[in-house]
Amino acid sequence: GDSVTQMEGPVTLSEEAFLTINCTYTATGYPSLFWYVQYPGEGLQLLLKATKADDKGSNKGFEATYRKETTSFHLEKGSVQVSDSAVYFCALSLLSNTGNQFYFGTGTSLTVIP
Amino acid sequence: KAGVTQTPRYLIKTRGQQVTLSCSPISGHRSVSWYQQTPGQGLQFLFEYFSETQRNKGNFPGRFSGRQFSNSRSEMNVSTLELGDSALYLCASRPGTPQETQYFGPGTRLLVL
Numbered sequence: 001g002d003s004v005t006q007m008e009g010p011v012t013l014s015e016e017a018f019l020t021i022n023c024t025y026t027a028t029g030y031p032s033l034f035w036y037v038q039y040p041g042e043g044l045q046l047l048l049k050a051t052k053a054d055d056k057g058s059n060k061g062f063e064a065t066y067r068k069e070t071t072s073f074h075l076e077k078g079s080v081q082v083s084d085s086a087v088y089f090c091a092l093s094l095l096s097n098t099g100n101q102f103y104f105g106t107g108t109s110l111t112v113i114p
Numbered sequence: 115k116a117g118v119t120q121t122p123r124y125l126i127k128t129r130g131q132q133v134t135l136s137c138s139p140i141s142g143h144r145s146v147s148w149y150q151q152t153p154g155q156g157l158q159f160l161f162e163y164f165s166e167t168q169r170n171k172g173n174f175p176g177r178f179s180g181r182q183f184s185n186s187r188s189e190m191n192v193s194t195l196e197l198g199d200s201a202l203y204l205c206a207s208r209p210g211t212p213q214e215t216q217y218f219g220p221g222t223r224l225l226v227l
Contacts, residue, residue: 034215043118043204043218044157089157093216099162099169100208102147102216106156 002027006090006105013080013112021075021108023064023090031092033057033066033073038087038107047075047088080112116141118207118219126225132193135222139186139207145169146188147216148180151202160203163188164210192224200226 007022025031032051036044048057053068062077073090090105119138127133139146147170148160159172163182182188186207192199202223206216 036218041220043120043220044206046215046217049215093214099145099164099210100214101170102159104149104157104159 002031002092002094002101002103004090004092004103004105006088006108008106008108009087010109010111013110015082015112015114016079017112019075019077019080019084019110021088021090021110023073023075023105025071025073025090025092025103027071027092027094029094031094033064034091034093035062035064035073035075036089036091036104038089040086044089080110082112082114085110085112118205118217120203120205120219120222122222123220124223124225126227127195128227129195129197131195132191133195133224135190135192135203135205135224137188137190137205137207137219139188139205140217142209143207143217144186144210145208145214146182146186147206147208148188148190149204149206150174151204151221152200157204160190195226197226200224 034049035047037047048059050057050066056065064075087107089107121136145164147162150158162170166182177193180190202221204221205219208214
């Protein structure tokens with residue numbers, strides 16, 4: 001069935017390090033792909049999205065490219081900051097006859113140390 | 115525009131009680147979805163309401179129910195609470211047309227003792 005798989009955490013990086021969080025998906029149609037971020041004690045916030053193959057979503061220095069050939073949507077940032085410490089969720093949205101179906105990965109916890 | 119609001123933010127109940135959580139979507143959004151988030155299971159979809167009708171449902175027992183009002187506000191009810199219902203309950207809204215992004219509220223943290 002349709003699903004999202006993202007890399008297990010937790011991930012700990014030093015400030016200014018390069019970040020990659022892997023996300024792959026399985027989908028029967030043409031999904032939209034999302035990255036959400038959850039800071040401690042808060043709900044999920046949309047970080048970036050891509051709606052079709054080869055689209056690149058970007059926001060706050062984060063980027064992810066929709067790769068249909070590898071069914072991936074890996075999140076990257078060139079230089080992380082302490083304030084990026086949070087849990088990151090990869091998600092997909094598929095249109096069905098009952099509206100959009102959303103599927104979330106299990107989340108990857110990121111801690112950035114000074 | 116105000117974001118998605120959820121009340122209450124924190125709740126403590128005992129086993130066997132019932133609880134009602136409330137969600138007010140972003141103005142103009144007609145779709146409201148509910149999710150349960152726990153450390154072990156991650157984010158699990160409960161149900162989605164659109165124009166006062168349940169449109170999609172996840173794999174949860176009948177103790178979990180919801181409804182949506184004509185102003186798009188939604189409530190979620192859990193009856194006969196169990197310890198395992200302790201979780202962060204998140205509400206998300208979107209306009210309702212295809213491929214729309216979901217916007218999440220801050221959640222209600224429920225603790226069942």
